[in-house]
Amino acid sequence: MLKPFDNRAWLLVLPVFALVAFNAIIPLMTVVNYSVQDVFDATHRTFVGADWYRAMLRNSRLHSALGRQFLFSALVLLIELPLGVGIALVMPRKGGWATSLTMVLVALPLLIPWNVIGTIWVVFLRPDIGLLGHFIDHTLGIHFDYPTVPMQAWISVVLMEAWHWTPLVALLAYAGLRAIPPAYYQAARIDGASGWAVFRYIELPKMRGVLTIAVLLRFMDSFLIYTEPFVLTGGGPGDSTTFLSIYLVKLAIGEFDVGSAGAFSVIYFLIVLALSYVFYQALQRVGTGEAK
Amino acid sequence: MNVRWRIAALVAYLVVLMLPIYWMLNMSLRDNYDIMSQLALAPLHPTLHNYAVILTDPAWYLGYVNSFAYVSMNTVITLVVALPAAYAFSRFRFVGDKHLFFWLLTNRMAPAAVFLLPVFELYSTLGLIDHYIAVALAHTLFNVPLAVWILEGFMSGVPREIDETAFIDGYSLPRFFLTVFIPLIRAGVGVTAFFCFMFSWVELLFARTLTITEAKPIAAVMTRTVSASGLDWGLLAAAGILTIVPGALVIYFVRNYIAKGFALGRV
Numbered sequence: 171m172l173k174p175f176d177n178r179a180w181l182l183v184l185p186v187f188a189l190v191a192f193n194a195i196i197p198l199m200t201v202v203n204y205s206v207q208d209v210f211d212a213t214h215r216t217f218v219g220a221d222w223y224r225a226m227l228r229n230s231r232l233h234s235a236l237g238r239q240f241l242f243s244a245l246v247l248l249i250e251l252p253l254g255v256g257i258a259l260v261m262p263r264k265g266g267w268a269t270s271l272t273m274v275l276v277a278l279p280l281l282i283p284w285n286v287i288g289t290i291w292v293v294f295l296r297p298d299i300g301l302l303g304h305f306i307d308h309t310l311g312i313h314f315d316y317p318t319v320p321m322q323a324w325i326s327v328v329l330m331e332a333w334h335w336t337p338l339v340a341l342l343a344y345a346g347l348r349a350i351p352p353a354y355y356q357a358a359r360i361d362g363a364s365g366w367a368v369f370r371y372i373e374l375p376k377m378r379g380v381l382t383i384a385v386l387l388r389f390m391d392s393f394l395i396y397t398e399p400f401v402l403t404g405g406g407p408g409d410s411t412t413f414l415s416i417y418l419v420k421l422a423i424g425e426f427d428v429g430s431a432g433a434f435s436v437i438y439f440l441i442v443l444a445l446s447y448v449f450y451q452a453l454q455r456v457g458t459g460e461a462k
Numbered sequence: 463m464n465v466r467w468r469i470a471a472l473v474a475y476l477v478v479l480m481l482p483i484y485w486m487l488n489m490s491l492r493d494n495y496d497i498m499s500q501l502a503l504a505p506l507h508p509t510l511h512n513y514a515v516i517l518t519d520p521a522w523y524l525g526y527v528n529s530f531a532y533v534s535m536n537t538v539i540t541l542v543v544a545l546p547a548a549y550a551f552s553r554f555r556f557v558g559d560k561h562l563f564f565w566l567l568t569n570r571m572a573p574a575a576v577f578l579l580p581v582f583e584l585y586s587t588l589g590l591i592d593h594y595i596a597v598a599l600a601h602t603l604f605n606v607p608l609a610v611w612i613l614e615g616f617m618s619g620v621p622r623e624i625d626e627t628a629f630i631d632g633y634s635l636p637r638f639f640l641t642v643f644i645p646l647i648r649a650g651v652g653v654t655a656f657f658c659f660m661f662s663w664v665e666l667l668f669a670r671t672l673t674i675t676e677a678k679p680i681a682a683v684m685t686r687t688v689s690a691s692g693l694d695w696g697l698l699a700a701a702g703i704l705t706i707v708p709g710a711l712v713i714y715f716v717r718n719y720i721a722k723g724f725a726l727g728r729v
Contacts, residue, residue, distance in 0.1 A: 173622075175555045182550035183562065185543040186606055193603040194569050197580030204580075257475055260468040273717040274710075275476050278483070280720070281709025283664045283681045286702045293489055293695060294482040301485045304501050333482065338724055345721035345729045365464075383725045394573040397666050415575035419667075422579045435576040446568045453567075453728050 198439070204432030222433035231409065232434065235417040239393060242328070242413060246392040247385060249332045254339025254384065255377070259369070261344050276337045288401025291330040295402075317403065320410035327399045327411050331392065339384045346380035347373060379456040386449045393445070414438060483706070489699035497695050512700035522701065525680030528594070529663065532677065535598035537658040540605045541651065548613035549639065553622065566607035570726070574667045577603065582671050592674045600668045605658045608726060612657060615727025616650025617643075649719075656716045657723040660709060680705055 205222050209215045226232055257276070262269045279287070294300045297307040297314050307314040316322040350373065358368050396415035399405070405412035405420065412420070418438065422431035489497055490512055491505040516522040550556070551563060581600055582591075590596040624646070628638045644651060670682040684701050713720075722729045 173553060173555045177556045179550035179554035179556040179559075182546035183556075186547040186566070186610060187562070189539075189543055189599075189602050190566065190569055190606055193581070193600060194572065194577075196584055197577045200580035200583060201576065257472070260472045260475075262472075270714065270717060272472065272476070273720070274713050275479065277713055277717065277720050278706070278710060279479065280724070281660055281664070281706070281713060283666060283705050285666045285681050285684065286705050289684065289698060289702050290482045290486050293699060294485050299489070299497055299501065299695060301481070301501070301503075333479070337479070341721040342725060342729060380721070380725070380729055383728060387725065390571050394571070394575075396573075396575055415573055418573070418575040419578065422575075428579065431579065438573060439576050442571055442573060443568055446571045447564070449571070450564050450567055453726070456728055 201432045201435045201439075204428045205436050206432075208429055218429070222429045223437070226430055226433040226437060229430075231412075231417065234409065235412055235414050238410075238412065239414045242331075242395075243389050243392045245328055246331055246335070247388055249328070250336045250339050250388055251381070251385065253332070254336050255343045255381070257336070257340040258343035258347055259373070261340070263348065273341070276340055279334050279337055284397035285401050287330065287334050288398045291326065291333075291398075291402050295326055318407050320407055323403045323407060323411050327402060330398060330402060331395070334398065335388060335391070339388065342380045342384045343377055346377035350376045382452050382456060386452055390442075390445060390449065393442070486699045486702055489695055490703045492696055494694045494696045512694075512696045513704070515697060516701055516704065522680075522683060525678060525683035526704065528673070528677050529669075529679040529681070532594040532597040532601070532669070532679070533659055533662040535594055536601045536605060536662045537655050539598060540602055540609045540658045541655060543602075544606055544609035544613055544654070545644070545651070546639070548610045548617055549643070551610065551614045552617035553625065563610075566610055567726075570604050570607040570611070572603070574604075574665070578667060578671055581668065585672055591672060592676045594677050596672045597669050597677065597679070598662075600672055601662045601665060603668075604665075605661055608661065609654045609658055612654045612723055612727035613647070613650055615722065616647045616653075620646055653716055653719040653723055656712060656719075663705075663708065 206217060206219060207215045208218045208221075261272055261276070282290070292300075295303040295316055297303040303314055303316070306312050314322060316326040354372050354376075355368070358372060363371070394415055395413055396419065399411050399413065400416055400419075403411045405416040409417075418431060418434055421427050421434060488503075488505055491508045491510070492502070493507075493509055493511055496502075496505075496507060551559065581603075585591055585596045585600070590599075620643070624642070625638065628642055629635075633642065666679070666681045669679040673679065673682065680701065684698060684705075716723070
């Protein structure tokens with residue numbers, strides 16, 4: 171049955187519209203303003219057209235930050251998705267205290283403030299006082315100093331990200347698994363299906379909807395990541411773990427280069443907008459059950 | 463055999479998951495000299511000194527008070543505006559509804575870094591910097607879209623016949639909404655409130671930028687301590703542990719809805 175058409179519904183939406191417009195449209199227009207002007211001080215500014223955009227599009231630091239960002243998001247998906255599905259498969263399916271305890275423990279990292287996530291990993295990875303850092307450096311005898319070795323900084327940030335967000339993939343996949351009716355498993359047992367066949371032909375297709383959401387959420391959120399790597403590595407050593415948001419904040423607040431930062435922001439926002447559209451389409455299909 | 467292997471894998475994962483948190487807990491129970499002098503798997507001389515410092519020094523504990531203040535304000539504002547909007551999206555079609563719904567989503571996905579400087583200027587112009595309300599309002603940028611999406615998911619699970627019956631019985635829309643409909647979706651309201659609380663609690667970028675001293679969140683108080691020359695790891699760890707406590711306390715009640723909340727009400 172179709173929902174009734176009634177434009178008076180706008181009255182109910184108006185407060186939300188006003189509030190989000192206040193927070194989103196005014197700042198966005200400020201950014202657009204910056205991106206087409208050269209600002210010297212409060213009174214001296216000249217219109218420069220698309221100059222900042224041209225400069226930013228040729229900026230090699232932006233290119234490398236964008237490259238790092240895509241590499242990071244791809245790594246995150248490659249690690250978190252299979253791992254999360256694997257964890258969901260071994261989580262207890264029936265109710266009871268063990269299930270509750272597992273859910274609570276798995277979800278715990280998701281509720282920790284993001285800078286505390288960074289702090290947790292700083293004290294875990296430091297070679298002098300951190301358990302893992304000390305273990306690698308002293309017990310395994312591999313020189314470990316993540317703040318100065320780019321490769322180790324990368325591994326550390328990816329490890330932290332996987333630790334932080336794999337639980338989300340696991341919980342989503344688990345929600346998908348729990349929704350499979352027991353009759354499917356009974357039928358599979360009667361047919362003598364192997365464990366792999368059950369996974370490949372029953373569980374995986376039934377998880378398609380939730381896994382679509384998991385992929386998109388993880389991609390989007392890892393694309394916007396700022397606080398955790400900032401606390402852990404500060405974007406360094408050098409620029410080696412400077413992702414898009416970290417570079418943008420360096421540019422806007424650190425160097426107060428508002429013209430470049432404005433143009434960068436608009437470009438960044440447009441990428442996110444395009445990705446959001448893909449996300450929206452996928453959500454709509456999951457909502458109507460087509461993807462299930 | 464198979465079951466035993468599964469349990470072993472699960473337990474191994476949970477141990478790995480808890481290890482970094484345990485390590486911080488371990489540090490929070492030791493003093494700084496003890497931490498720097500040797501690596502110990504468990505506190506040999508456990509002390510609650512670090513927690514005592516935080517809970518008695520206003521510069522520390524006011525950080526928690528500030529965080530709770532703006533997080534609660536944000537949750538209330540978000541729910542008040544999101545409930546009617548979610549009802550509209552769930553029950554009616556109207557001009558531009560799909561575009562509006564999509565636009566809300568883009569704000570949940572918007573990078574905070576893009577909005578940082580202009581949001582700071584906006585709230586400076588309004589003279590709201592360093593007030594709770596500034597952070598509470600700025601966090602509605604991503605919390606209101608989230609709340610509308612989650613609530614819409616819950617509301618669409620309630621059959622529309624209930625609304626129609628109530629209207630035939632002579633209920634007005636506001637009265638029906640407050641006395642019949644909200645009680646029906648109270649689980650959804652609770653879950654939404656939890657997620658608003660949580661996302662406002664874990665966010666730092668806006669909260670730090672929009673505050674100076676009076677409304678500084680605990681997370682920012684911690685950052686300041688890290689950059690100071692005399693670094694007290696025990697104190698830092700204790701402050702970190704205390705920021706985990708609120709989430710850990712309520713997580714049990716929402717455990718079955720966690721996936722739904724993170725997936726914008728779409729699981």
